[in-house]
Amino acid sequence: MHVADSQGVGSASDLALCALVALCSAALRKPAQSQMCILGNMSIGGTISKVEELANTLQVCFDAGAKKLLLPMSSAVDIGTVPSDLFTKFQTSFYAASPEEAVFKALGVE
Numbered sequence: 001m002h003v004a005d006s007q008g009v010g011s012a013s014d015l016a017l018c019a020l021v022a023l024c025s026a027a028l029r030k031p032a033q034s035q036m037c038i039l040g041n042m043s044i045g046g047t048i049s050k051v052e053e054l055a056n057t058l059q060v061c062f063d064a065g066a067k068k069l070l071l072p073m074s075s076a077v078d079i080g081t082v083p084s085d086l087f088t089k090f091q092t093s094f095y096a097a098s099p100e101e102a103v104f105k106a107l108g109v110e
Helices: 016-028 054-063 073-081 099-107
Strands: 036-038 068-072 091-095
Touching: 016 036, 016 099, 036 099, 054 073, 068 073, 068 099, 073 091, 091 099
Parallel strands: 036 068, 068 091
Antiparallel strands: none
């Protein structure tokens, strides 16, 4: 797995959930959905944390070309901080407090 800082903002420290999705994608030989940004992070115990600075994060996602978002439900309370014209540019899906649900949704598996 290779992580690149395409926006030049520095490496993120919260890559556990994305790494899990990438490893499951490789193991199942099923790619993640096209143009999807998977947000949120998980602890070693599998607890999902909300996205910090949601508005800024979504702007970076948009600038990088994302059209789909996968957000943890814990971040739903912060949607009011995101400009509506930015939020409406994404097809948004939510996942509850389980990393497995995020993997299923990211890979488009029912």
